Amino acid sequence: MEAKRLLSGKEKKIKRKEVLEKKKAIDEIIKKASSVKDHLVSFPPFCHYERNGLSVCLESGLGDQLAPPVKKYIQNLLKVNMEGPYGPEWQMEEKVKRREMVSPEAHYIFVRQSTNTTSNENLSTKSEETTYPGQTGDRNRLVGFVHYRFIVEEDIPVVYVYELQLETCTQRKGLGKFLMQLIELIARKNHMGAVMLTVQKANVLAMNFYTTKLRYVISNISPSRVDPL
Numbered sequence: 001m002e003a004k005r006l007l008s009g010k011e012k013k014i015k016r017k018e019v020l021e022k023k024k025a026i027d028e029i030i031k032k033a034s035s036v037k038d039h040l041v042s043f044p045p046f047c048h049y050e051r052n053g054l055s056v057c058l059e060s061g062l063g064d065q066l067a068p069p070v071k072k073y074i075q076n077l078l079k080v081n082m083e084g085p086y087g088p089e090w091q092m093e094e095k096v097k098r099r100e101m102v103s104p105e106a107h108y109i110f111v112r113q114s115t116n117t118t119s120n121e122n123l124s125t126k127s128e129e130t131t132y133p134g135q136t137g138d139r140n141r142l143v144g145f146v147h148y149r150f151i152v153e154e155d156i157p158v159v160y161v162y163e164l165q166l167e168t169c170t171q172r173k174g175l176g177k178f179l180m181q182l183i184e185l186i187a188r189k190n191h192m193g194a195v196m197l198t199v200q201k202a203n204v205l206a207m208n209f210y211t212t213k214l215r216y217v218i219s220n221i222s223p224s225r226v227d228p229l
């Protein structure tokens with residue numbers, strides 16, 4: 001049996017007030033989290049990652065404060081990593097990503113590898129192979145980044161991971177998992193209800209990383225639930 005009772009004018013007013021108060025509280029949470037310039041400060045053990053032959057340090061950044069060589073680096077790494085999975089859609093997507101990159105809402109965690117921490121000749125060869133524009137000769141060269149934002153999805157404040165991008169030489173060394181753990185800690189500390197992200201179905205390795213390794217589940221509002229093709 002389906003039953004319902006229409007609300008009186010007074011009840012409707014109370015309900016509307018409750019909804020507005022909830023929205024205001026969520027907006028405040030987002031505003032507060034977004035106003036923090038450097039989320040890494042709260043998690044000192046996450047400033048360095050030394051495992052599996054990898055030695056890197058992390059630093060924070062903001063979309064509207066990126067230096068030109070860093071912007072170039074981001075664009076280039078995105079092209080290297082994402083042109084394949086996006087296929088013919090890449091040209092359009094690249095323009096979208098360029099706009100997203102510099103948004104004042106964009107928070108970044110940059111991964112830098114100190115080139116003089118290794119005496120390994122192979123690594124210096126590798127860094128030559130993967131030299132990206134704007135960082136030739138840089139002693140602490142960039143090797144990856146996370147772009148995340150604090151937004152509201154389905155009335156819930158969430159950390160949305162726009163990009164997690166690592167250079168090939170730093171992949172499969174646990175760094176991606178480490179960065180996502182940091183994002184989850186940032187989410188919890190800032191009272192977010194979830195961590196969300198979008199992965200192209202064609203990006204099989206990343207799908208596997210999020211769903212199998214990190215046990216992320218497909219959201220009810222995912223386009224893939226509406227259009228499973």
Ligand SMILES: CC(=O)SCCNC(=O)CCNC(=O)[C@H](O)C(C)(C)COP(=O)(O)OP(=O)(O)OC[C@H]1O[C@@H](n2cnc3c(N)ncnc32)[C@H](O)[C@@H]1OP(=O)(O)O
Pocket residue numbers: 081161162163164165166167170171172173174175176177178197198199200203205206208209212213
């Ligand atoms: C929201 C988004 O940003 S979607 C786009 C994600 N980014 C990309 O696709 C860019 C290219 N890829 C990358 O930058 C990285 O490989 C990431 C972010 C996908 C994963 O980060 P990594 O540091 O490589 O992952 P990490 O080492 O922590 O975990 C690896 C696990 O992910 C899966 N995985 C990652 N790379 C691979 C691979 N090349 N082949 C098979 N499985 C892989 C496996 O389950 C693997 O577990 P295992 O090594 O124990 O077998």
